[in-house]
Amino acid sequence: MNRVIFLLLAICTVNGDLLSQPAKSRYKERTFQLSFFPGIGTNGLESGFYFNRFSLNIFGGMSAGSHHFELGGISNINTNSSTGIQIAGLANVIGSQTYFNLTDGEELSIVNEGFSCNLKGIQLSGLLNFVRNNVEGIQLTGGFNFNNGYVHGFQLAGLGNMGGKQVFGVQMAGLYNIAIRGMTGSQASLLFNYTYGELSGLQLGLINRAVQMEGKNSSPPGPDRGFQLGLVNVSSEMDGTQFGLINIARKVHGTQIGLINIFKPGPYQGSSVPTYGTQVGPLNFGSSGVHTRLFTDELFTAVLERTTGNCQNCTYTPSQMPFTGRFKVVNQNALIFAYNPFEGYRNQVKWGLGYGFMKVFYNKHSMIGADTLNARWFLSAGIRTMYLNRTKNFDPRLSLLHKIHAEIGLRRKKKGPHLFVGLSFNAYFHEGQDLNIGQEVFKTSEESLNVQYWPGYSFGLHF
Structure with a gap:
């Protein structure tokens, strides 16, 4: 999947090598810009240095960012951040060529200053929405939504969504949803939902996977709850509810409801949590009592x-x-x-x-x-x-x-x-x-x- 994303980025930035990355102080503001391809438009070869309030890219365009509205026939590419609406026939990209023409020292310097390429707004595309860092808003695409940072908002994709860190909100996709560091909200897909961290909310799909599910017996306890609904549900430590044909959990402090429940029986040595879960279903593997x-x-x-x-x-x-x-x-x-x-x-x-x-x-x-x-x-x-x-x-x-x-x-x-x-x-x-x-x-x-x-x-x- 990463190869596909980087190939799309290469296509969208075919003329990007003509541009250079200036210092922050050289960024300029424009009310409107028109371009045919990156580097061919009203902002010229330095289009990557401009923040535009409104942009129209006949085929594709590059800018530092968009404040209000950007429309591209094929692609919209921002080297910095966007705070408006992006609509593209193929791809919206935020964070492309961010460190182009910078030395390693210059790149490290702006990273240490907290520089990041974020979306605060809406992205709509035919195939790909990509944000290098964080998303606060809505991403809609027929293909993939992809970002390396946090997501606060809503992702809807025909194929798949991926949040590189914690996702706070909703992910819906035709094939898969991924929230690497944790999911607080809901994931719904036809194939699988995955988080390597904590699940506080709902996973709905054929296969659901969470490392940890929140619940009343979590340490520390809290009001959040984790719920998995699918054909196969998997969790390493489960203090929520699994409802499916097959439920699998290593440590269970919550409830498993299904035809087959697989779990490690309590009690657990050294555990301070006094509740060891409830299984409801005809076949239970790991039983005690x-x-x-x-x-x-x-x-x-x-x-x-x-x-x-x-x-x-x-x-x-x-x-x-x-x-x-x-x-x-x-x-x-x-x-x-x-x-x-x-x-x-x-x-x-x-x-x-x-x-x-x-x-x-x-x-x-x-x-x-x-x-x-x-x-x-x-x-x-x-x-x-x-x-x-x-x-x-x-x-x-x-x-x-x-x-x-x-x-x-x-x-x-x-x-x-x-x-x-x-x-x-x-x-x-x-x-x-x-x-x-x-x-x-x-x-x-x-x-x-x-x-x-x-x-x-x-x-x-x-x-």
Whole structure:
């Protein structure tokens, strides 16, 4: 991409070697200038020494900068800064040949004085907007917006945007957005969004990448939040929200919602942040606090539930109990399989598949790892969604069960399973015959859709 940019700069400055860079004191002001090519116009060969209020470049033109308005059939080139509106058929360039004909010492001198080539205004071009340093304003192009400094404003590109430092504002592009040192605002593209620094705001694209995402558990904490929405979301340290098909993070203090969540499980040694994230989704890699449940309820003889997730407030101690609070909190995602082995048993429901999310609260007795009273009992609560099938073969008709449930469990030995009992409230959305639920509360019907509501129960073993 850099080669393309520099090639465009070379084309736009084909006659630039005729010009020279004078001292700052020799810059001049003009109200209006007209040029055909760089060096061929009303400002002559010294056009690079003039700041113009208004410029008209039939094919291309060069100036020190534009104060109000500049229009170029092919290109507009400024050696210094621009504070107005630039419109070009091909490219707008700010900072081209800035140090031409200067010695290394002279270049170093003006750099140390804080000299920079900036845009404060608007750029509109067919292919390229380039600013050597900072942008405060708007860049619109069918191709690329590119700058080496900060961006305060809005970048819209048909192909890609790149901010060399921190971007404060909005980047929108057909292919990609890049904010090297950080992003405070929003990035939206069809392919990927990237920042090597912190994300405070939104990334929306197929692939999103941020080194760090801000959130309430960041150090120091602040009001900013980071959010990634895409097919694949990646972050090294994530204290925001990832929502996508695949979410990847090394350290998670926020929330991952997706089909596949990949993360490093907490607790983290030496971390002062007491929260280790929440995963919501059926497949979680890096899980801690995994459990298996085998139980029966009012619909099925046998229900098997296998969970993955993460401990929310564990510590790097032998007991993993939190320093504060009465419970160790585990966020769990359950894959559920239910089966009735007997024909005609329990309302003609043969088997079921589902997913659920729950929180499990294990009691804390002390911080001692060998304390057998730690996690002696638990409370849990969550939701489940299941597809119910009344025959051995798959039935394509609507048959969805939604369940809100809560349980209490107790175990006699430290490493033994918990025996638990639970209550639930059920809503069954289906086509066709109702289930024969003796404790049914009420039901509703609308055309072919039927809904039954009833209280339920469960009891079994929690491993």
